[in-house]
Amino acid sequence: MGAAAAYFLTRLGVKPLLLERATLGSGGTGRSLAILRMHYSNEITVRIAHESHRIIAAFLEEVGAPSGFVRTGYLLLAGPGQENALRRNVALGRRVGVKTESLSPADAAKIAPPGFSFDGVAAVAYEPESGYADSSAVLNGFASAARAAGAKVQLGTNVTAIRVADGRVVGVDTDRGRLESGAVIVVAGPWTPDLLAPLGIKVPLSVVRHQVVRLHRPLDRLPSHPTVGDVPGGLSFRPDSGDVTLVGVREDPAERDTFKQSVDTDVAEDALTLLAKRHSAFADAGWDGGWCGLFDITPDWHPIIDRVPEIEGLVLGVGFSGHGFKLSPAVGRALAELAVHGRASTIEMQPLRFARFEEGDLLRSAYGGTVFA
Numbered sequence: 585m586g587a588a589a590a591y592f593l594t595r596l597g598v599k600p601l602l603l604e605r606a607t608l609g610s611g612g613t614g615r616s617l618a619i620l621r622m623h624y625s626n627e628i629t630v631r632i633a634h635e636s637h638r639i640i641a642a643f644l645e646e647v648g649a650p651s652g653f654v655r656t657g658y659l660l661l662a663g664p665g666q667e668n669a670l671r672r673n674v675a676l677g678r679r680v681g682v683k684t685e686s687l688s689p690a691d692a693a694k695i696a697p698p699g700f701s702f703d704g705v706a707a708v709a710y711e712p713e714s715g716y717a718d719s720s721a722v723l724n725g726f727a728s729a730a731r732a733a734g735a736k737v738q739l740g741t742n743v744t745a746i747r748v749a750d751g752r753v754v755g756v757d758t759d760r761g762r763l764e765s766g767a768v769i770v771v772a773g774p775w776t777p778d779l780l781a782p783l784g785i786k787v788p789l790s791v792v793r794h795q796v797v798r799l800h801r802p803l804d805r806l807p808s809h810p811t812v813g814d815v816p817g818g819l820s821f822r823p824d825s826g827d828v829t830l831v832g833v834r835e836d837p838a839e840r841d842t843f844k845q846s847v848d849t850d851v852a853e854d855a856l857t858l859l860a861k862r863h864s865a866f867a868d869a870g871w872d873g874g875w876c877g878l879f880d881i882t883p884d885w886h887p888i889i890d891r892v893p894e895i896e897g898l899v900l901g902v903g904f905s906g907h908g909f910k911l912s913p914a915v916g917r918a919l920a921e922l923a924v925h926g927r928a929s930t931i932e933m934q935p936l937r938f939a940r941f942e943e944g945d946l947l948r949s950a951y952g953g954t955v956f957a
């Protein structure tokens with residue numbers, strides 16, 4: 585989010601400074617499965633995902649770097665009782681301009697790989713244009729283009745405090761000294777509350793650990809497969825290069841700075857069992873490690889993208905709840921617009937305002953409080 589915001593700030597004529605305490609990608613972005621889909625339950629997220637998909641698919645022309653985008657097609661599998669909600673989401677997507685259709689499991693079987701099972705699935709949403717990208721490529725693409733346009737990227741710099749005087753931002757303190765600025769965009773992922781709490785601002789955020797299981801599937805039996813969001817199974821999976829399939833699974837409470845980085849054996853076994861129900865080739869897949877990362881979750885599983893009302897010049901982008909990569913280009917632009925013009929004009933972000941939690945005006949999800957938001 586920081587790199588995207590820096591890039592779009594340069595497009596608005598500003599030469600920003602991006603501060604990162606470690607290296608680019610050391611947070612959630614470097615661990616992302618980077619699945620791109622546009623199926624969402626709220627118009628605001630559909631619009632952000634649709635516009636971001638356009639930018640990532642045309643990254644080379646728009647930003648000047650490859651994004652690693654691979655169009656695999658996306659199948660969202662919904663369980664019994666979720667059929668109407670899925671159809672509503674598909675209709676919403678189509679209104680916004682997303683190429684998508686709702687299918688019966690029997691019709692979905694015609695476009696899925698031979699032998700794919702829709703057991704326990706009541707309805708399917710299909711997006712032929714969706715797939716996945718390379719989160720590091722997108723992050724570094726934004727950062728390089730921002731640098732080329734005059735932004736500075738300073739690594740190894742920990743922001744220790746946001747400085748405020750007379751109700752407005754005047755800069756930040758870092759472990760490498762004090763910096764002056766009339767505008768600060770805070771996009772520190774799970775660590776954001778630490779920077780805002782001293783200012784009396786409480787961000788409703790919880791943190792969970794998500795696991796990515798890496799498998800090798802028998803290529804002769806399953807040469808390729810679409811990207812799949814399996815709501816009844818509670819996981820998502822996508823192909824990677826060669827015979828690799830990556831599975832994103834589980835959300836467990838975690839300590840931000842000491843969470844276990846490797847995949848749990850029982851979770852890998854469960855993931856293999858669930859996938860083998862979808863296609864028998866996965867019964868003979870080999871588990872080859874994986875990694876874990878953190879989700880920064882808000883109460884409605886949607887981000888906060890807003891100016892902090894009490895403090896002039898302070899902008900917040902946090903709480904991406906495990907699905908922020910696919911939103912990052914349009915969110916980065918909105919954050920830049922908020923910082924420079926005081927409002928997001930390309931896509932109005934009012935539904936994602938900070939005050940919605942206090943107002944009780946939370947976004948809803950067709951699939952309950954999950955990453956499928």
Ligand SMILES: Cc1cc2nc3c(=O)[nH]c(=O)nc-3n(C[C@H](O)[C@H](O)[C@H](O)COP(=O)(O)OP(=O)(O)OC[C@H]3O[C@@H](n4cnc5c(N)ncnc54)[C@H](O)[C@@H]3O)c2cc1C
Nearest residue numbers: 585605611612613616617618619743773877904908909910
């Ligand atoms: C395992 C996993 C799988 C995922 N899969 C998907 C997916 O398939 N599709 C999708 O759309 N999304 C996915 N996501 C979510 C997505 O990756 C995140 O929502 C997104 O990358 C968040 O970006 P960010 O810039 O907000 O946070 P981050 O990438 O965490 O960046 C925050 C940065 O702030 C830095 N920082 C923190 N505190 C300070 C400080 N005080 N001073 C200086 N720097 C600081 C950190 O070092 C970090 O680099 C996944 C996430 C994980 C963890």
